[in-house]
Each structure stands twice: as C-alpha cells, then as structure tokens.
Amino acid sequence: MTALSTRAKVGLAAASAVLLGAVAAGYAAFAAEPAPPPPPTAGAGSVTLDPGPRLLTVTDRHVASVATADPAGPRAVSAVECLRVYAAAGTGVCLGPENAWSYRLVVLDAALRPQRSFAIPGLPNRARVSASGRMVSWTTFVGGDSYTASGFSTRTGIVDTRAGTTVMSLEDFAVTREGRPYRSADVNYWGVTFTADDNHFYATMSTAGKRYLVRGDFAARTVETLKENVECPSLSPDGTRIAFKEAVDADPNRGWRLSVLDLATMRVTATAETASVDDQAAWLDGATLAYTLRQSDGRPDVWAVPADGSGAPRLLVPGAESPSPLT
Amino acid sequence: MYLSTVSRPATDPPVPGPGRAGRRAALVSGNVVALGTVSLVTDVSAEMVTAVLPLYLVLGLNLSPLAFGVVDGVYTGATALLRIVGGFVADRFRRRKLVAGLGYGLSAVAKLGLLLAGRSVPAIGAVIAVDRLGKGVRSAPRDALITLSTPPQSLGRAFGVHRTMDSVGAFLGPLVAMAVLLVVGRSYDAVFVTSFCIAALGVVVLVLFVRERPTDRADEGGSADGAGEPAVSVREAFGLLRVRAPRRIVLAAALLGLAAVGDGFVYLLLQRRENVELTWFPLLAVGTSLAYLLLATPLGLLADRIGRLPVVLGGYVALGATYLLLAGPLGGWPLLVLALTLYGLFYAATDGVLVALAGPVLPARLRTTGIALVQTGQALAYLVSSVLFGLAWQAWGPDTAIRVAAATVAVVLVVTAPLLAPVRRTASRKVSR
Numbered sequence: 001m002t003a004l005s006t007r008a009k010v011g012l013a014a015a016s017a018v019l020l021g022a023v024a025a026g027y028a029a030f031a032a033e034p035a036p037p038p039p040p041t042a043g044a045g046s047v048t049l050d051p052g053p054r055l056l057t058v059t060d061r062h063v064a065s066v067a068t069a070d071p072a073g074p075r076a077v078s079a080v081e082c083l084r085v086y087a088a089a090g091t092g093v094c095l096g097p098e099n100a101w102s103y104r105l106v107v108l109d110a111a112l113r114p115q116r117s118f119a120i121p122g123l124p125n126r127a128r129v130s131a132s133g134r135m136v137s138w139t140t141f142v143g144g145d146s147y148t149a150s151g152f153s154t155r156t157g158i159v160d161t162r163a164g165t166t167v168m169s170l171e172d173f174a175v176t177r178e179g180r181p182y183r184s185a186d187v188n189y190w191g192v193t194f195t196a197d198d199n200h201f202y203a204t205m206s207t208a209g210k211r212y213l214v215r216g217d218f219a220a221r222t223v224e225t226l227k228e229n230v231e232c233p234s235l236s237p238d239g240t241r242i243a244f245k246e247a248v249d250a251d252p253n254r255g256w257r258l259s260v261l262d263l264a265t266m267r268v269t270a271t272a273e274t275a276s277v278d279d280q281a282a283w284l285d286g287a288t289l290a291y292t293l294r295q296s297d298g299r300p301d302v303w304a305v306p307a308d309g310s311g312a313p314r315l316l317v318p319g320a321e322s323p324s325p326l327t
Numbered sequence: 328m329y330l331s332t333v334s335r336p337a338t339d340p341p342v343p344g345p346g347r348a349g350r351r352a353a354l355v356s357g358n359v360v361a362l363g364t365v366s367l368v369t370d371v372s373a374e375m376v377t378a379v380l381p382l383y384l385v386l387g388l389n390l391s392p393l394a395f396g397v398v399d400g401v402y403t404g405a406t407a408l409l410r411i412v413g414g415f416v417a418d419r420f421r422r423r424k425l426v427a428g429l430g431y432g433l434s435a436v437a438k439l440g441l442l443l444a445g446r447s448v449p450a451i452g453a454v455i456a457v458d459r460l461g462k463g464v465r466s467a468p469r470d471a472l473i474t475l476s477t478p479p480q481s482l483g484r485a486f487g488v489h490r491t492m493d494s495v496g497a498f499l500g501p502l503v504a505m506a507v508l509l510v511v512g513r514s515y516d517a518v519f520v521t522s523f524c525i526a527a528l529g530v531v532v533l534v535l536f537v538r539e540r541p542t543d544r545a546d547e548g549g550s551a552d553g554a555g556e557p558a559v560s561v562r563e564a565f566g567l568l569r570v571r572a573p574r575r576i577v578l579a580a581a582l583l584g585l586a587a588v589g590d591g592f593v594y595l596l597l598q599r600r601e602n603v604e605l606t607w608f609p610l611l612a613v614g615t616s617l618a619y620l621l622l623a624t625p626l627g628l629l630a631d632r633i634g635r636l637p638v639v640l641g642g643y644v645a646l647g648a649t650y651l652l653l654a655g656p657l658g659g660w661p662l663l664v665l666a667l668t669l670y671g672l673f674y675a676a677t678d679g680v681l682v683a684l685a686g687p688v689l690p691a692r693l694r695t696t697g698i699a700l701v702q703t704g705q706a707l708a709y710l711v712s713s714v715l716f717g718l719a720w721q722a723w724g725p726d727t728a729i730r731v732a733a734a735t736v737a738v739v740l741v742v743t744a745p746l747l748a749p750v751r752r753t754a755s756r757k758v759s760r
Contacts, residue, residue: 009535016531020524027520032511083386101382101505123385141385184721185595253448298388298446 047078049087049110051327055290056087057302057320063094063112064320068284071302071316080112083124084138086282086324091115091133091161095124095140105138107161118166121155126232126280130194131327134162135218137192137201156189156203158218170203173216176224177207184208189223191232191280192216195239202226202233202242211247213261230261232280234289236307237327240264243281243289243307258291260307269309282323283307290316290323358476359485361536362469363492368529369431370493373462374500375522376438379508383515388446406456406463407703413464414471414699418559423468423475423695424539430465431533434458435526441519467699472537474686474694482686483635486679487627494620498613564696572688572749573697579746580681580701584708586643586739587673588716588732590615596653596725597666611667618671619678626675627683635684636747640740642676645669647736654729681705684747 004012049056053068063085064077082094083103092108103124106117122140129136139156157168170189175182184207192203205214205223213230216223229250234243240263245256255276260269271289281291290304300321305313317323417426437458444450470486477485503525504518511517568574594611630638649669652662682698689697712735719728 004535013528013531013535017528020528024517024521024524028507028511028514028517031514031517031520101508123381125385141381182721183724185592185717185725296446 045076047076047080047112049090049092049108049112049326051089054326055284055302055317056085056092056324056326057317058082058085058322059320063092065326066317066320068325072318075320078112080106080108082106082322084127084322086127086129086322088129088131088324088327089133091129091136093127093129093136093138095120095127095138103140105136105159107136107159115161116159120157125154126156126191127322128192128194128280130198131196131237132198134198135160135194135201137194139190139192153186154188154190154206156192158192158201160198160218167218167221170216170223172221174222175205175214176222177212178225182207189214191234193233193235193242193280195235202235204231204233211252213242213244227261227266231256233261234281234283236283237286241307243283245277245279245281246270248276258289258305260289260309271305271307271309271313272311273303273305273313275313282325284323284325290325292321292323355481355485355488356476357536358538359473359489361532361538362473363489365431365529365533365537366469366489366493367496368532369434369526370496371500371503372438372522372526372529373434373458374497375504375507375518375525376441376458378501378504379515379518383441383518384451387513387515406459407707409460410463410467410703411696411699414467414695414697415559415561415564417468417471417695418564418693420558422539423472424533424537426695427465427468427472427537428530428533430461430463430468431526431530433461433464435461435523435530437461438519438523438526442516467702468695470682470686470698470702471695472539474682474698475691476538479687481631482683483627483630483638483680484624485627486683487624487630487675490623490627490675490679491620494616494623498616498620559692559696564693567689567693567697567700573700575746575749576685576688577697577700577704579743580685581704581708582739582743582746583639583643583677583681584705585712586736587646587709587712589709589713592713592716592720592729593649593653593666593670596729597663599725600653601658601663611663614663614667615671615674618668619674620671622672622675623679626672627679630676630680630683635680636744638676638680639684639747640744642673642680643736643740643743645676646673647733647740649673650729650733650736654726654733 047056047063047065054065055068055071056063056065058064059075059077061081061083062077063080063082064075066075067073080094080096082096084095086093087108090110092110092112094106094108095103096106098104098119102119103122104117104119105127107115109115120138120140122142124138125141126139127137136159137156139154142153142155155168156170157166158170159166171187175187186207188206190204190206192201194201199218201216201218203214203216203223205212205225210228211231212225213227213233214223214225229247230242230244231247231252232245235241236243242261242263244259244261246259246268247256248254256278258271258273258277258281260271261267262269273291275293277291277293279291279293281289284290284304287307288304289307290302292300293303294300299319301315302317302320302323303313304316305311413426413430417423434457437454440454440457441451444454473485473489474482503521507518507521508515568577590612597611626638626642646669649666652666652669657665682701685698685701686694716728716732719731722728723731
C-alpha cells in the first residue's frame, strides 16, 4: 500500500465511497417499504367503541374490529393509526405515531374522536382502560437511561380522565417491597391493570433483576409488592384472578408462560398455551384469555385459550394484534 | 531497560512562545487526521445503529427488550480481557494498524450480522457482543498510533483533534439514520446496510491512509515504535506493571474511573430535579456531546501549554461540580445548561488528555498494551462505581448519594494528584532501571 501515491489513494478512497454509496442506495431502493394501502374504511361498517359483541384489534397498524361470533370474518378497519389499543365502556386508548420517531397517547371517545392527546417518551408497549372507562394507563420502552449503558427501561403512566390528573411516570410512587420501604434508581414499571374502584391497580415492578406483581393506590401514590415473577397482570372481570406472563424458570431470556393467579389462594395455574407469550392478555369473558403471538416473520395473530388451564389454544383473529373486548 | 524513550520534555516546561505555538497549531500529523477521519466515519456508522436499535427491536421485531439488558454486564468482563490481549498482540508483532483494522472490521461485519440474526435474541446478543469486541480491540492500538505519530509536546492537541472528529461522527450518526428512515420508511434493514457501507468506508480509509510506521514524526525516526528490537514477550508485558511510572498511571486511571458514576444516573437526576419533559430526555446526552465536541480541541491545546495533569485534574473538578449542582440549590435552565456544559467539559478534559498524559510514560514498544491497561482499568472501575452508586441511591436516596459521589471525586483527586505528579516528571526525562 505504501507504494501507492497519495493521488492514487485518494482516487481509490473516492471510488470505494462511490461503490459503497451505490450499494447502500441500491439496497435502500430494493428494501424500501411500499407505501401502505389506504385503510378500507368501508366493508364491514365503521369501527365504534360502543359496548357490544365485537373484538377490537390493531390490523396493519390501524384500529379495527371483528364480530365476536365470527372473529376471522369481515373486519371493520378505521383510519386511526395505532400500535396498541384498548377500550372499555366507550373510552379507548391508542398509542400511535406522532411522527417518524416519536409517539403519542390519544384518548378516544366511542366514535374514535380524540378527547385528549399528549406525547409519550419511547416506544409503545402496553395500554389499558379501567372497566368504567375512567382510568387510562400506558407503558413505553425507553432506551439508554439505564446505568449499565445499553439496557432498556420502561415508563408507565396513568391518566384519570374524569379528574384530569396525569402521572407521567409511576417511578415517583412510594414503594413497599416485601413489607419494607424501598427505593432504588432502577425501579421500572409496566403493564397496569385497574380494579373496579378506579383507584387501585396492579402492575409489574422490576428492580435489582427481579420482577414483582405490585398493588398500587393511585390517590395515595403508593405501591406494595405481592409476589415475584409476575409480569403484565390483567385482572379478570370479577376481580378475583390475574392473568399474567410468568418467566420460565424466572428467567425472561427463556420466554414466558401465560398463567393465571388466584388472588384468594395465590395459586398459579399455567394455561394450555405453551408458546412464549410476550403480551398483556385481555379477558374476553370470565373464562377466556386473548393475546398476541407472532409468526417467525413477525406477523401477529390473536389467539385465545381457556383461563383455567384446560382445553387448547385456538387462533382467533389472523393478522391482528392488541385484542380488546368491547365491554 | 529503557522505560521511556521520550527525548523531549512532555509537559515541563510549557511550549515556549506564542509565535511557535501558533505556527504549530496547523500541524497535526497526517496519521492523526487519518485516524480521526476513520473514527468520524466509524462513529457515524455506530451511532446510526445505536439510534435505531430500540426501534428495530421493539417495533420491527416486536421483541421484549427487557430480556435484552440482562446479557450486558457479562460482556464487559470478556471485552476487558480481550482488549488487553489485543494490545499485547499489536505490540508483539508491531501491527497496531492491523489490530485496529481488525477491530474496525469486526464492528463493520457486525452491522451485516444484524440482518442475518433475524428475530433470534441470542444471535442479536452475539452480534452486539462482536460489535463491542471490535470497539474494545481497536481503541488501544488507535490511541497508541496517535502517540507514536505525534511529538510528545503536541499530544494534547493531537488527542483533542482526534476526539473532536470522533464526536462529530457520533453527533451525525443519529441524523443520518433518521434521514435513511425518512427515505425508506420503516425498513430498518436499509439503515443497517447503510451503516455497514459507512463502516466499510472507514476501514478503506484506515487501510489506505493510516501508517503503521509514521515517517512524518518530527523528532524521532523509524525506531520510535521499537522496530529493530527483539519482539515483546509476555513476561515483559507483565513486567510493565512492576515499573513504577506505568503502574502509577494504571492505578491512577482506575481510581479516576471510580470517581465517575454512570451517565444514566446524571441524566436521571437532572430529569427528576427539573422535571424535564420525558420526551426531551435523550437531548440531555446530546447537550453533553455538544459541549464535549466543542471543548475537546481547545482543552487539548491548553493541556500542551499548561501541562496535561492540571487539565485532567481540572476535568475531575468539573465532574465534582456537576455532582454538587445536581444536589444544589440552583434550578431551571441555568442548572441544565451549566450541568451539561460542565459534564461535557469533564469528558473533554479527561478522555483524550489522560491517554496523552499516559503515552509518554509507557515505553513505545509496549505502548498499546499500556494504553489498553489504562483504559481497561478505568472501564472496570467505572462499572464498579456505577453499581456502588446504585446501592447508595437505594440506601440513602438520590440527594445524599450524589453528594457522596461528589465527596468521592474530591477524595480521588487528593489521592490521584500525588500519584500522577511524579509521572509527569518521569515523562520528561530518560529513565533507566
């Protein structure tokens, strides 16, 4: 290489730059995502959040609904773009894009009209509405603020739509861990589910490498731990059981088993779903859970399985995610 | 045995006369510019991926990234060891450029690995480990090449210019990634391929323009890197730590590493104090980089004039001041601007300048190994201090914890200054044992 003149080297470098630039541009042209087709707003009627025998999902990043009786059948797709959606009692929450790299939370009324909206930090992950439609929560993934460099952390917030109170992050709530006051910089929350009183809630709290089920009090701004290795809780309609994902051998690297915790006995029953479920499940009724599974290419499908550990999982809505019954 | 073949005063006395300094300001050796260009290009590539990786994992692959942070700490130890081994190999075969090139190459290939890893979490973890390994392996030989291609009295300037170029790249990376996404939509593959092409260009620049045996070195000839002498043995490398000056600087680097707690903590405290809109949280790091970028060269020049030790120690004073600010009465925009500026100043005054301080003390034939030891000691200590700070936060709460951190900086300064003061003197004369 030393034999080359400076001019030859500059020439070679320039040629490499042009060649590599062409490779990058060529790949970009080849790989560019085609513009998504406009969502078919007609077809199976329009989407509303009014309670009824329908199942709300996200289809191709748009809010859609299907009839509970024929979940694989015709689908109503709205123009509202969301990555995660949930609804109850005519109130919806949608975590959708604000622009190419930031997201926002939108509270929707029954006709999908935005009621309030604000930017949320990070990437949408979980969303939930209380059974009365009053309380709304969300979880996002935030990169880069964990002290071991490239770790991820989560942010979870709650809005009381009636009182207008917004808590952008649960991290300031006072923590009682295993009966004792606790604080740590690495406390993270995800996956809120509300009780019927619209004040108490369950969620996952992680700290020091462990993940706990916590019970929180929104008005008092406190949480206390109940049990280890319970993630993404989802309270049953009667408030007696919690569906959750349980890390296999308490190691999230080994995947999660969709399970149900009986709050009276604290007994855990694994469901018949053996595939790893990375989702906050939704209760379709008092006995059935719905959740998203992904095919090897990332395509989502909504599945259902009995909550009591019996039966077998069945495919509910192909090509959809983020299920929510319209109750 | 010659410890140091430095034939000119490194820092004492300061470079005389403004006229001479002014004329020299234009002179950073071609090799340093070439290495700076490689770093700039490579950092564009690296930061592109860093910027989109969370988006890719969560939105592209729908993976749960919490499972992902677990593997992180494990690699730090392995990388530390391999970094030292890489440094030794570079010295032993006098192939610093080759080892640095391998490091850059590994990181470039890792970008393509992201495409091949698909949705497999272990595969993505392995690819990221390869990328880190490349980063670990390349930095010591790169810094050694900078010291070997620069007259000792200009090392501060050389590192200042290099670190500025490096951080310009880091600054541009996320912007380039956003531009690519703007063109291709949510096709993250295109970002990785572009990142690979940019990294490959960095390797091409390295191969064509970086010289193993700098001929443009002002004072000494080709023997500067120990050519013509017998190859470095493992025993000799271990012996490095038995000699006073290198041992002191490695020890001092580790102690200084203990003084700094993780970046994440600093930003988290700022965010909590000021209730910074969470959406703007990432901008805190951008503010620090901007201060670093702007201050690295001026502080490098200052280090050449007044000595490197005062600049490094001053950097740690800025760090202590940053910590005190986080628990102090000041608030609002003044706090944000002052804290981020001081934090950037800390990086600008210490990152490159510490290597500039260490370089002349380390014998040329073992310089890569020595620099690897300094950087590894610092990195491991930094990890320890971050864990300890996490525990302090847990036990005493954030305000007390950060005050303790500020006090730790003061203690470390008091202990380190006498450790390094003789190093500065040693560097300025020929030593034999």
